[in-house]
Amino acid sequence: MGRPPCCDKVGVKKGPWTPEEDIILVSYIQEHGPGNWRAVPTNTGLMRCSKSCRLRWTNYLRPGIKRGNFTDQEEKLIIHLQALLGNRWAAIASYLPERTDNDIKNYWNTHLKKKLKKLGTGVEGQTSSGVASHKSISKGQWERRLQTDIKTAKQALCEALSVEKLNSLSDSKASSNCYNNWSSTTPSTYASSTENISRLLEGWIRNSARPGACQANSGSVKTETASSQGTTPSAADCIPSPEPLESLFGLNSSSTEGSETSLLGEESKPVLEAHEPFSFFESWLLDESVGHGQLSLLDMALDDAPELF
DNA sequence: AACAGCAGCAACCGCGATCTT
């Protein structure tokens, strides 16, 4: 009869994650791979809901995540994909593998919405499905507008992707290249996870640089979990050095490659998306661009997911 | 310098889809 409950509601910790918790989570996922989130709180001793663990991983700790500083191309792509797909942030995020849906959603709500409002592009005129409201405009107008939207979206998509492609050519092994097969860039993408943690810890170190101030960046959240876990730096250590972290994350270690591969293979949303068959609309989008002398998106798709074709 | 308002972002909540037993 069904599965056992994922987590008890009682005693579940909420609020900002501490660096200790992050480290516990990352090291656990490095060892076991993402997925089976139900088991994560139990096996790690984290007093967090499995949902919270998954969210923390996908939105913050997952390898290959770029944070902040959205480029013009990304911005453009988001705007047009939003016009095309509506508020389907996960779908939009699949076109921007370095960005999380939460990040895109936040960026849309805080920056782009206002920007578009300022420009008078009428974001409000869209329904939740992303299509302009039928009620406010006649059918003919709506169809024309839809066609224009689609055309513009396609163009922006091509532009944005061609920039990515160029970047990838000039910096072919860069971990930030979102369209490379992740398994081929596993070490560097995993390193970027380390970078995430390192950045986090840097902030933590800065915050705890004050004598006696040995607490997480959230300030109010105490760190009882780490001290209960023998495998993680205790709060008393206060400032972990980067070297142990590198070993913790398995950098430059061939022995960890297997787990990393499975880790990325199982988790990374872009890969999952890329391996799924394109929707009719997406395929059409890609096909159309091929015939217009633009960057061959089909080539890109072939590069990324050869098994699809 | 102190306070209020605003903006940005991390995390939570609720719901539908999917999966497991």
Place this chain on the structure above:
DNA sequence: CAAGATCGCGGTTGCTGCTGT
């Protein structure tokens, strides 16, 4: 096949830092 748990997504909230007064 049904029941119930898990997963994933989108909307929303609340905290924190910044800016203006």
